[in-house]
Amino acid sequence: MIEIKKCSKSFGSVKAVDKVSLEIGEREVFGLVGSNGAGKSTLLRMAAGILKPDEGEIEIDGESIYDNEKAKACIFYIPDDSYFPADYTPRDIADFYRCYYPKFDVQRFSKFLRQFHMDDKKRISTFSKGMRKQLLVLLGVSAGTKYLLCDETFDGLDPVMRQGVKSLFASEIMGREFTPVIASHNLRELEDICDHVGLLYKGGILLSRDLEDMKFHIHKIQCVLKDKDQERQLQKEMDVLKTEHQGSLLLLTVRGTREQIMEKIQGKNPLFCEILPLTLEEIFISETEVAGYEIKNMFF
């Protein structure tokens, strides 16, 4: 488990991360979302042991990460802006990582390269940005580390590759102890891969929830009731996050399981009723609005 305890980091007068506390569990895909400058990269760089927190501590399986070989051996960091030593080929970089990561599986890496149609003898400097990111993911998976920290890794990957990487993560999670942490400013990108999501805003963590849990406990209802009193009663009985009207159609975003919601609506004998799934973006909009934040200020 990665435990981030009241971590802060400032760059001069800019507070990039402000007393963030977060727990990243095992065998889950953790999405770290936030707008540009929210502190995602800084938090990941601290979690990778690159930056030393000004305050607080980051522990990997109970051990402080900064300048700790043992803890850092559990982590592979994929930066947003990738670097490879000059003139290195994929095979060279695999040899390089093999010196640092004892569990690095060269054979598996070679197999991945073939699967992803990458030439292991070609200089990495000739690769495109997307290919470099793919390569880094493959290296990260082959390194055999428990945690893979990906900073905006899906940016620049084409949809096919993105799907391939998602499948790879899924199979890794199935096959061994593996926890990818993916930082992105794109909520839609994380929706179909993350199990847990943390939202960073202005250096602070706004919320951290299990995605399924959020999806399971928040629903959008479209219904038409007989009169306004029933509408008012329904709103009182349920934990309503948002209410909208489109003519006689009542649109509600409410907390609760599908069954609990249905039971309460059926009790009002609606003329029409439908429960709709929420996108991750809609869930965030609702949650953050409840928390008093204007989502437009965060992402747009």
Added chain:
Amino acid sequence: MKSKICSSEYVRTVSRGKSWIPAFLSLGFFLAFPVALLLVVGNWKAARYTPDQLHLLYEGLWKEKLVFTGGAITIVAAIMNSINGFSYVYSRKKVDFYHSLPVKRSRMFWNRVYTGLLYYLVPYMIMEFFAVCIGAAKGFFSLKLMELAARLLLVHLLLYFLFYFSIVLVFCVTGNFLMGVLCLAGMQLYGPALGILMSFCAYGFFDTFSSNYPYGIFKALEDYASPITLTAAFWQKYEAGQGAALAAVLFVLTLIFTAVSYFAYIHRPSEAAGKPMVYGKLAAVIKFMVVVPCGMGTGFVFYLIPTSHARNIWCVFGMILGTVLAHGMIEALYQMDFHAFFSKKVQLLAAAVLVTVCALIYQKDLLNFDAYIPRQEDIKALNLDMMTLSGDMTDYVKEQEDGTFSIEDSTSWEKRENAFSGKDGIGEETYEILQKIVENQENRKFRYGGEQTEEGTFRRLQLGYQLRSGREVKRSYVINTEECGELLYNLYKEENLKNKTEQFLASDTAYLDNISFISGNGRGYDIFQDHPEKQKKLIEAVKTDIQEAAPEDLLALPFAELHISYILPVTEDIHSLVPGEEKPEKRAYGEINLFPSYKNTIAVLKETGYPLSFEETEIKKAKILYYNESGEEETAAEYTEKEQLEALVQAAAPSFGTFAWIEYEPDVAAIFQTEQGEECYAEFLRGRIPEFIRQESGSTDNREGELTETGNPERTEVTGGVDGPAEISVEKEKREGADE
């Protein structure tokens, strides 16, 4: 994993794409060792050196030329390896890449040092081995040579680490290449530049500062306060076989650089990549270190330009300008923004205060530089420039244990080993006269020496105090004739001033080369060339006379002078080897004033038949020369009457030298013509000038003699003597101040 990153496999892996570094260094060391050796050894073939000389030259090659050629490539290697190993800290991408790896910073540091060392050491050792083999193939091989090769490796290794860690330190405390280059240049140049600035300021503001002979902090800053100057100083000493002390200094400095760069690296925040400076406090210290000297230097330049009294105001203007400019530029560099030029005003104010304090130290002599004299009990010995005091150009000659001699010319007076002292430091009276000289400096500001005034003649005396603590203090005093006489008197009485001449004459007369006798009239004769027993007798007589002479005898007016040269055996020196010469020799030269008290010497010299003094010279005519204030000949008057000529000869001083303890008449001199038509130049002793000259010197319109405009007199050379060839040289030009 720990062992893996020091393994050959790891080195091979991280060296991918970097094989050009060892390849380049191999080429460099190939040129520095085998090629350089072949070129130099090839040059020896043409000259007919003896086998011993060749062996000496070959040893010298390993102690000198290869130290330099190999050292140059070593410094290049240190620069390349440090850049290769640590320049990544300037790039955020690279920092993220390397610092995310599961390895401790400390291990990463040593690992990079280790990899760089391999890139350096492997080509070095291979090429040095080649050089040894080439030497052996040419017949140069011995255990001593192997020792020299091993020592060369150690010396170069030390230099490698010194430069390597100094550059690594720069990488660790700076965040971008611009600041890195500036800091590296600063590290190499700051000390010497500061030393030069301090010397210039001291020269400008302190009247007793000895600018020609830097010492103490001035010398330390100029010669040793940067890795490059320290290395140059070490190379010089190493060539002479005296590099142990400086090698120890280099070693300590290398350790300091290693420790500081290590701590700076492991504590370097990763986010510092791209920032100008990594450590804020260090940045502030560096800023003050630069701004204060810049303010001082600019102020000093503005102080020098004007000659009016307004120079102090210009100095203040320069200080303000220099301080503001330097502060602004550094802030602009630190913040990478010209808008920051006038930021951090409190620091600017603090720098201005420091500049003011420094300026006051110089301007008001707050450290009491000019009035300082070490305590008597602290002074172990004195170094004196005897050229100023007595025109003494006698070489410093010392016999070595192996029977050879060390010979240093009279300009070596400042060396510690050439100092004068009594039995236990310097005596009471010597110290008193020194105190008196120091006290009088206040009234003699800005005299440059060699000045003849109505008050007397003033000269600049360069003097060094050797303290018991091992420290040395050098000063340049303006002294008058009386002080000069008193100082010499006490140096003869209480110190071992006689020893210098005695040491010179102590050499075996078998080594005597030539003795020239310079009469009081300036004419010189080589004497006793074919009579070695007479030469020996003369030397013994001089030695006896010197030994028996009282201090006051040695302060009389010399009547003549002996020029003595020895050809002495010296230690073989590779710089002055003469091909085929088995035993190297060198000429030692001495000038010995002869005083009237030297009865034994006079007795021997009488055998030559030459006129011993000016009085014994038959004069036919005298031409009196008058000089204007700027030292140019103005008019001349001639005298031929016997009584007048006798009076002039009585008042004339010997023409072979100007003696600082004798007061001369200013602005008047004479050219005497002998019966044989030869001419000799003479000055007059103060107070003894004949009345008829005294009257004329007051008014050139009322002279009895015939007044004529004069041109530059010519030099006369005569060959011939009583017992062999002799050379007479009469110098007729006006002598300049002896100390200039």
